[in-house]
Amino acid sequence: xxxxDLIYRIIEGDRxxxxxxxxxxxxxxxxxxxxxxxxxDAAMDxxxxxxxxxxxxxxxxxxxxxxxxxxxQIASNLCRDELGRxxxxxxxxxxxxxxxxxxxxxxxxxxxxxxDKDQPDEKLSSKQLTSIIKGxxxxxxxxxxxxxxxxxxxxxxFREIADxxxxxxxxxxxxxxxxxxxxxxxxxxxxxxxxxxxxEV
Amino acid sequence: MMKCEKIxxxxxxxIYDELQEKDGAAFEEHLKKxxxxxxxxxxxxxxxxxxxxxxxxxxxxxxxxxxxxxSLFDKLKELLNGGFFKPNKIAFGFTCAFLFLFLxxxxxxxEISVKNGDFSIHMALFDHAEQPVDDDPKSDRLVEELVKxxxxxxxxxxxxxxxxxxxxxxxxxxxxxxxLEQQRYKDLKAIQYGIKDMQKNTYxxxxxxxxxxxxxxxxxxxxx
Numbered sequence: 001x002x003x004x005d006l007i008y009r010i011i012e013g014d015r016x017x018x019x020x021x022x023x024x025x026x027x028x029x030x031x032x033x034x035x036x037x038x039x040x041d042a043a044m045d046x047x048x049x050x051x052x053x054x055x056x057x058x059x060x061x062x063x064x065x066x067x068x069x070x071x072x073q074i075a076s077n078l079c080r081d082e083l084g085r086x087x088x089x090x091x092x093x094x095x096x097x098x099x100x101x102x103x104x105x106x107x108x109x110x111x112x113x114x115x116d117k118d119q120p121d122e123k124l125s126s127k128q129l130t131s132i133i134k135g136x137x138x139x140x141x142x143x144x145x146x147x148x149x150x151x152x153x154x155x156x157x158f159r160e161i162a163d164x165x166x167x168x169x170x171x172x173x174x175x176x177x178x179x180x181x182x183x184x185x186x187x188x189x190x191x192x193x194x195x196x197x198x199x200e201v
Numbered sequence: 202m203m204k205c206e207k208i209x210x211x212x213x214x215x216i217y218d219e220l221q222e223k224d225g226a227a228f229e230e231h232l233k234k235x236x237x238x239x240x241x242x243x244x245x246x247x248x249x250x251x252x253x254x255x256x257x258x259x260x261x262x263x264x265x266x267x268x269x270x271x272s273l274f275d276k277l278k279e280l281l282n283g284g285f286f287k288p289n290k291i292a293f294g295f296t297c298a299f300l301f302l303f304l305x306x307x308x309x310x311x312e313i314s315v316k317n318g319d320f321s322i323h324m325a326l327f328d329h330a331e332q333p334v335d336d337d338p339k340s341d342r343l344v345e346e347l348v349k350x351x352x353x354x355x356x357x358x359x360x361x362x363x364x365x366x367x368x369x370x371x372x373x374x375x376x377x378x379x380x381l382e383q384q385r386y387k388d389l390k391a392i393q394y395g396i397k398d399m400q401k402n403t404y405x406x407x408x409x410x411x412x413x414x415x416x417x418x419x420x421x422x423x424x425x
Binding site: 018022026027030034035040043044047048051126129130133134137152153157173176177180181183187192193194197 | 212213214216217219244245247248253254256257258260264
């Protein structure tokens with residue numbers, strides 16, 4: 001059963017049909033929120049809220065074919081709210097923010113820089129690479145970061161991102177372009193090139 | 202041929218496979234000839250590939266799901282089927298209960314004493330100071346007799362109290378009866394007096410009327 005049929009079923013009153021929808025989407029939404037917020041607990045919380053809001057408002061969804069961008073719209077709004085709250089509480093436990101602080105100046109975790117000096121040929125561990133990617137993403141302005149995460153990790157179409165974020169498709173595309181250029185610059189500065197990638201892969 | 206400017210506008214669509222078919226051929230044609238645009242596409246592809254190295258988090262995600270209202274019977278059935286009575290769980294429960302009881306008994310009968318500077322802790326499951334229970338049949342009989350006597354005593358007590366209550370009730374009833382009779386007698390007397398008075402009054406009134414009538418009749422007679 002596809003999402004559209006499932007949504008019609010839920011709107012008609014089949015409450016338990018929502019469980020199937022949750023099962024189908026929980027991991028995807030959680031991953032999106034986790035990549036954006038960087039904290040596991042906050043991601044759990046926001047994902048739960050996303051489904052709660054989805055459940056409450058699903059009968060108002062006029063076009064069930066829009067569900068994909070609609071649920072991301074709910075999740076991204078909640079993400080932004082949560083990030084605002086986290087910043088207000090000055091929760092530095094936020095992985096992404098923490099790493100961006102650490103990498104300020106050198107833009108690289110200290111251990112990695114030292115290793116890089118001594119043994120330039122040493123391969124990058126996937127953990128180090130992940131931490132560099134997280135740090136690079138954290139340096140992007142929020143509106144670019146959200147789009148990059150939606151495109152790169154959630155595989156949404158530009159039109160769907162535009163629908164979720166309520167912006168013109170052209171704006172989304174140009175922001176994505178901007179985001180990629182900024183990331184390319186950061187990676188180049190940290191000497192993460194195709195070669196390093198090939199070594200890693 | 203497409204201009205570089207147009208190519209840049211379609212760059213994102215190309216990289217993420219969203220380019221419309223009609224633009225695809227022209228785009229690739231341009232890339233073949235323009236090294237600058239080609240390099241741009243390649244480097245952005247690398248950036249995208251690097252980003253893909255951040256693997257999906259392997260977290261256990263389980264959201265709270267919507268549940269239909271379940272009847273009590275169904276819940277019970279679910280409990281019965283759903284492993285609440287699994288043998289190992291029962292065993293675990295019994296073990297826990299036994300251990301708890303054991304500890305409770307031990308703690309309850311722990312003796313800590315300091316005698317002549319010697320500190321000692323004594324733990325036991327059952328209290329040793331308790332008198333041994335007498336299982337003698339004689340005592341059983343004694344207890345039985347005692348119970349019997351007790352029973353009889355209680356019975357007689359109940360009977361006595363019942364008798365006392367009956368007597369009281371009879372006394373109250375007779376006194377009430379007496380009072381009623383006296384009252385009745387008084388009432389009858391009063392009525393008798395009343396009637397006598399009335400008789401007297403009526404007799405007097407009749408006499409008065411007679412005299413008045415006589416006086417009235419006499420003048421009439423004189424006229425005729």
